[in-house]
Amino acid sequence: MAQQAVATRPFTGVDYYQLDALLSEEERMIRDTVREWISERVVPIIDQYAQEARFPLHLIPEMAQLGILGANLPEEYGCAGLNSVAYGLIMQELERGDSAIRSFASVQGSLVMYPIFRYGSEEQKRYWLPRLARGEAIGCFGLTEPDYGSNPGGMITRARREGNSWVLNGAKMWITNGSIADVAVVWAKDEEGQIRGFLVEKGTPGFSAPEMKNKWSLRASVTSELIFEDCRIPLENELPHARGLKAPLSCLTQARYGIAWGAIGAAMDCYDVALRYARERIQFDRPIASFQLIQEKLVFMLTEITKAQLLAWRLGRMKDEGTMSHTHVSLAKRNNVAMALEVARTARQILGANGIMGEYPIMRHMMNLESVITYEGTHEIHTLILGEDITGIPAFK
Amino acid sequence: MKIAVCIAHVPDTATRVRIGSDGRSIDPTGVTYVLNPYDEFAVEEAIATREKWGGEVVAFCIGGPDTEPTIRKVLAMGADRAVRIEGDTEDTLVAARWLAEAIREEAPDIVFVGKETVSFNGAAMAAALGELLGWPNASIVVRLELDGQKAIYEREVEGGKEVGQIMLPCVISCQRGLNNPRLPKLPDIMKAKQKPIAVRRPAAVEAGVETVRLELPPPKKGCRFVNSAEELVRLLHEEAGVI
Numbered sequence: 001m002a003q004q005a006v007a008t009r010p011f012t013g014v015d016y017y018q019l020d021a022l023l024s025e026e027e028r029m030i031r032d033t034v035r036e037w038i039s040e041r042v043v044p045i046i047d048q049y050a051q052e053a054r055f056p057l058h059l060i061p062e063m064a065q066l067g068i069l070g071a072n073l074p075e076e077y078g079c080a081g082l083n084s085v086a087y088g089l090i091m092q093e094l095e096r097g098d099s100a101i102r103s104f105a106s107v108q109g110s111l112v113m114y115p116i117f118r119y120g121s122e123e124q125k126r127y128w129l130p131r132l133a134r135g136e137a138i139g140c141f142g143l144t145e146p147d148y149g150s151n152p153g154g155m156i157t158r159a160r161r162e163g164n165s166w167v168l169n170g171a172k173m174w175i176t177n178g179s180i181a182d183v184a185v186v187w188a189k190d191e192e193g194q195i196r197g198f199l200v201e202k203g204t205p206g207f208s209a210p211e212m213k214n215k216w217s218l219r220a221s222v223t224s225e226l227i228f229e230d231c232r233i234p235l236e237n238e239l240p241h242a243r244g245l246k247a248p249l250s251c252l253t254q255a256r257y258g259i260a261w262g263a264i265g266a267a268m269d270c271y272d273v274a275l276r277y278a279r280e281r282i283q284f285d286r287p288i289a290s291f292q293l294i295q296e297k298l299v300f301m302l303t304e305i306t307k308a309q310l311l312a313w314r315l316g317r318m319k320d321e322g323t324m325s326h327t328h329v330s331l332a333k334r335n336n337v338a339m340a341l342e343v344a345r346t347a348r349q350i351l352g353a354n355g356i357m358g359e360y361p362i363m364r365h366m367m368n369l370e371s372v373i374t375y376e377g378t379h380e381i382h383t384l385i386l387g388e389d390i391t392g393i394p395a396f397k
Numbered sequence: 398m399k400i401a402v403c404i405a406h407v408p409d410t411a412t413r414v415r416i417g418s419d420g421r422s423i424d425p426t427g428v429t430y431v432l433n434p435y436d437e438f439a440v441e442e443a444i445a446t447r448e449k450w451g452g453e454v455v456a457f458c459i460g461g462p463d464t465e466p467t468i469r470k471v472l473a474m475g476a477d478r479a480v481r482i483e484g485d486t487e488d489t490l491v492a493a494r495w496l497a498e499a500i501r502e503e504a505p506d507i508v509f510v511g512k513e514t515v516s517f518n519g520a521a522m523a524a525a526l527g528e529l530l531g532w533p534n535a536s537i538v539v540r541l542e543l544d545g546q547k548a549i550y551e552r553e554v555e556g557g558k559e560v561g562q563i564m565l566p567c568v569i570s571c572q573r574g575l576n577n578p579r580l581p582k583l584p585d586i587m588k589a590k591q592k593p594i595a596v597r598r599p600a601a602v603e604a605g606v607e608t609v610r611l612e613l614p615p616p617k618k619g620c621r622f623v624n625s626a627e628e629l630v631r632l633l634h635e636e637a638g639v640i
């Protein structure tokens with residue numbers, strides 16, 4: 001869209017190793033389209049939304065129109081049917097705008113549409129997936145509880161069968177999109193202690209979703225508690241094919257895959273801004289980019305981003321070939337998010353005092369990434385997942 | 398209604414352009430090429446016209462196989478098919494002859510072009526095409542309303558605007574403000590792969606214009622901050638000599 005192109009901040013993606021040559025023409029065009037949308041629709045407004053701790057709801061129909069929501073799910077359910085690399089590139093571009101935008105899309109696509117697609121009945125799929133793809137319904141995913149974060153298997157939330165209903169009791173915490181969701185995918189234990197998935201609609205008596213305020217991270221994202229007090233839902237709202245902890249964990253694998261790409265977007269933005277700034281900012285009569293200490297920082301960022309890109313690209317191809325395991329995802333999520341956080345902190349230093357201002361995206365990315373390194377499996381938990389995989393010894397407790 | 402739209406594959410204005418070793422062409426290494434920004438308005442108008450009146454949108458592009466990503470983008474935005482004219486020219490009249498030859502065969506009701514390319518800024522294509530096709534043309538159009546055999550257009554003129562009526566078939570050159578170009582939908586990007594791009598070899602035409610030399614603008618001198626209005630006036634007078 002040529003007309004606003006001048007009003008927005010310039011951005012050059014990182015491609016030092018000619019990785020574009022590893023992408024198909026369609027994958028590149030998909031990335032460039034989302035990049036353009038982010039430049040025009042997100043970059044000019046996102047600082048204000050983050051400062052005011054509001055989610056830009058008006059962007060949801062636009063994302064839906066482009067085909068971003070659940071983009072890797074099949075067309076027969078109203079989705080775009082894209083491959084995993086294209087999906088990853090979309091996440092990368094969204095997070096270049098802001099982790100809140102990517103989080104919204106990750107939750108909607110990987111944590112709500114995916115479980116319905118994978119574990120839902122045909123009726124649930126036909127009813128929910130097209131609506132969620134069109135952005136007419138918003139979803140959230142409730143797994144974490146106040147007392148069970150890294151250890152979700154210990155969850156307290158219970159589902160009890162009573163005639164033609166399931167009755168839910170318990171509380172979820174830190175739930176992205178919670179207060180704006182029309183449908184919550186909720187994980188709870190039945191009377192035998194088996195984990196099952198349920199679809200709880202907004203407005204169901206006994207269900208409330210108060211927003212958690214005063215975050216210093218992901219400020220442009222809605223985070224909520226989900227509270228269930230004798231919340232009665234029909235039997236057909238259970239996801240019939242989900243049993244046990246591996247069901248929610250398989251959804252997390254999808255979302256973590258997207259995060260491994262998303263983090264690169266945030267890092268590229270920080271690098272791009274820092275490089276431009278370093279070339280222009282004069283101290284001691286010279287651009288700061290001419291100082292070795294600054295060059296080292298820039299080279300560090302470039303190198304780390306390039307390595308992360310290679311990981312993500314290979315992960316995506318393995319996912320499409322069916323050779324990817326959840327431990328591969330852990331490695332990429334763990335590396336790429338920590339990389340992005342380090343890049344953001346480094347970029348912040350290059351910008352000096354300007355680095356803390358909303359006029360630049362750095363501090364916003366940096367604070368967002370503090371959540372991203374914790375959610376979807378903390379950095380430490382991914383270390384333990386990989387540690388167990390290579391030694392054969394679980395070290396979780 | 399059959400709608401033609403002419404599109405150009407041009408260097409992105411955001412990339413740093415270097416002059417090639419021959420001194421008269423752009424060095425393409427490291428330059429990203431995009432759909433000419435003004436052509437986005439032409440493509441949008443073409444697709445919106447088809448959405449309203451039905452029919453078909455055919456895109457025409459001069460260039461080698463390297464222009465195909467740009468053509469695919471236009472197909473992803475919604476054009477039905479494309480014709481790529483295998484050739485390379487910097488002479489607008491030659492380009493217009495090639496395009497007119499291809500367009501005449503399709504016999505469209507209306508032809509949309511961008512106001513100008515951001516690479517050569519010739520701004521002569523609509524007039525040249527109109528002349529060669531024997532059709533009226535309106536340039537720098539910012540509003541257009543089709544109505545059966547004619548269209549009402551609004552165009553920018555120095556210090557104001559002009560509203561006119563034009564008979565179809567005609568050639569319209571599109572200016573910023575005419576519409577809000579859409580982004581392609583992601584699934585349509587995948588589907589664009591299946592849309593046909595015909596390749597045609599144009600007739601040999603002798604060029605009447607040739608670029609002899611390209612020069613980059615002199616480097617910017619940078620800006621200076623002054624502390625007072627008096628100082629500014631003195632510098633404008635004594636150093637810049639403009640007042």
Ligand SMILES: Cc1cc2nc3c(=O)[nH]c(=O)nc-3n(C[C@H](O)[C@H](O)[C@H](O)COP(=O)(O)OP(=O)(O)OC[C@H]3O[C@@H](n4cnc5c(N)ncnc54)[C@H](O)[C@@H]3O)c2cc1C
Pocket residue numbers: 107141142143144146148149150151173174175176177217218223371374375376377378379380381384395396397
């Ligand atoms: C902004 C935001 C949005 C979120 N959105 C969602 C959502 O939509 N849905 C959802 O279900 N959840 C969501 N979460 C929750 C998130 O997944 C959890 O915060 C995360 O799993 C960590 O749990 P916790 O915060 O309880 O930390 P804890 O599990 O209490 O961990 C605290 C610290 O201890 C470490 N630790 C824990 N166990 C071990 C161990 N065995 N060995 C070594 N170290 C250990 C952790 O790595 C961490 O550093 C969100 C969180 C945030 C911040």
